[in-house]
Amino acid sequence: MGTLQKEIYNHDSDVDVTHKINTIELENWVNHLKYIKKELNNLIGLCDEDLSHRLDDENVLQKFNKKEVENENLLQALHKYMSSRRDIIECEDTQCDMAYIAEHESYRKSYLYHLDKYRRLKDEFFKTVQGKFTLLNAPSQA
Template sequence: MKELFYKHDDESFIRKRKDKEELINWTNHLEFIINELNLFLKIEKRLLNKTEVNKTINDLRNQNAIVLKNLYRYDISLNNSIECDTVDCDTFYLSTHEKNRQEYLNFVEKVHLFKMNFYRMILD
């Protein structure tokens, strides 16, 4: 496992590195959700064949694309955060990170709720 932090790293650098690693995890998870939703579409067509479920899955796919696009944009902007040398700049990136975290978590919660409902429909 590669070292993420060293004793000589300052707090700002550690936070930026941590934010970057967290962002990578979020995008990897959303990329996995793309595949998962595609499989749900296939299952829906074979087992349920319900228009409203199909629409929900496609809505989630669209929302996933939007969240993923926003995170990719944020990833690009993180490169500029390395050059921050003021508290205002650090605060801006910190609040942007928290906004993106909340957007990601809200979407993942929607997917979890959908999955639970989907499994219930299959089992009923």
């Protein structure tokens, strides 16, 4: 491939274009998982002991903590994978390129699975807490 530049040129081969698109996609996954990490931290902060008891569901905090660990594990795996992609420039045959492409597909499936499970957990949480929060310092109705 020559280089891991992300700009796509007319003279790039199909394999070069695929590697460049995969690199951009991988960076997006990492950024999204970093955002999810922050979001999970906020959700865990919301699910203190008091809220967990009010929801009659002690597992809410446990589920978010578990998802936080899973998110961190996937984030670390993607960082490691990102580092290994630097060797793409050493590929001299189609078999090597295809190995990288297949590996990327595997990570794509893992990322999408993780994202789906996280979204379902969040939806479940918001469905559970809907209507159970009271606003502090809410304006009194006249």
